[in-house]
Amino acid sequence: MSAITRKEVEHVANLARLTLTEEEVQRYTNDLNAILAFAAKLNELDTSDVPPTSHATDVHNVMRDDENRPSLPLDAVLKNAPDHEDGQFKVPAVFE
């Protein structure tokens, strides 16, 4: 697999909602390349007939009846919010 470029690092940072400094872009380009070179070891294995595992134990959908249950009090829910107004989380404008 080809090496990850600086441009890809910037793209991935945007997807991950991170703003990287110039120094971080350089560092993560180097680090990700080192880690991905290390991960390329997996290509030594032929896994064409191997099913993927997402959970090691038997995991399946857990259903419950859709019943009314008490919810948390509003003041508790908003307690940790950096900003709120009229019982809602408040954020900066979505559009400029």
Added chain:
Amino acid sequence: MSLFDKRLSEIHSELTKKQLSASELVEASLKRISEVDQELHAVITVDEEGARRQAKALDERLAKGEGEFGLLFGLPAGVKDNIVTAGIRTTCASKLLSNYDPIYDATVSRKLKEAEAVIVGKCNMDEFAMGGSTENSGFYPTRNPWNPEYVPGGSSGGSAAAMAARQFFFTLGSDTGGSIRQPAAFCGVVGLKPTYGLVSRFGLVAFASSLDQIGPITKNVEDAAYVLQAIAGHDPYDSTSAKVEVPDYLSALTGDVTGMRIGVPKELIGEGVDKEVREAVLAALKQLESMGATWSEVSMPHTEYAVPAYYLLASSEASSNLARFDGVRYGVRADNADNLIEMYKETRSQGFGPEVKRRIMLGTYALSAGYYDAYYKKAQQVRTLIIRDFEQIFADYDVILHPTTPTTAFRLGEKLDDPVKMYLEDICTVPVNLAGLPAISVPCGFSASGLPIGMQIVGKAFDESTVLRVAHAYEQATEHHKRKPEPVRG
């Protein structure tokens, strides 16, 4: 004999006979914290007032002699700071959550309280449990009580160091790729990672949901069994929680290992393992043999692929799980943004430390369009191969035994600049998480420089009883667990 040297079951019996009080235990714990934690930095938050108040209430009940006494009655606990505790700040050792005051209890926190333990403090860790040295804490690194120039391991380094230094009577950690067992080995204490699904993850701030598991860190094996009894069990709030009967773990500690078949993977005892570590583990095998167990070398052919597979899977899951830290509902919001997207980005960029960003970047990349099959799916397939390695061995053996770590603790700063080198430290522990199995680390010796060595015993899924039995029988025949670090200053 110091209070801290008594088994938890012994303390329980003295408490119920009113020979001890919860307040005495809490004061002993607070005193230890004030004596040693200035240097060790194993603890992030101490709830002095809450702990004293709870102890007083428990003692009042004790005086009246009413009702049943909880299994953990009056025992001061240290809880890793990624397990939410209502009313006690929970930070995940991240600047982003440095002001987070949970409005609910994790299921294990609730179970501790129902068993009448007293949560005295929250333990330091690598930020969001990402790391193996506790140097990635957003606040300060924790020091190893055996030598403060050395790391305590991680990510549950605070929980392990605090246990080794006897700041609490037991602690809880979480283990995604070795984060209970590796620090337990580095700090000379016992650390148990239960089978995936045995202990509820509800309220454990998720790192890699298919791998994370909460477990106890204690001074001996019996205490680990004792604490596990209180925290294990099905929980409707965790959809991956297993519906299994929880056995009586203490009754498994018979001391009898006659006929026990032990497999020792040659990949984890040979090259790459320090001579001192290897010799300590071989001596332990000899000890178990003299007690009636048998052992032979086995092979786990996919061992060398476990670490890269683990880092792809864990980072992918982390990149998704950590998307929630966006400065909307909780956490420290950056105040220099004009619009919503900028606010997300600034909050995350200012709040997360370098290792967390590195893993989010790796995981986002591995899951991004065009790379999913090459990295994420490939790693999931390798995970299947690793599970098969274990299945083959467990067809013929009761437990697997090998070093918990290839080396003893390393110096602070030694591996900080080389992520791949740091990740390779996890070779002995990550296969177990990929397979979801139970495993314990128990002290099995010391290096010439006086640092603890740990060995790991791995069992079949939900067979904690056998793992604990072998660990306990070995421990009772040896003295390693009785050695304590020199009191760290004072």
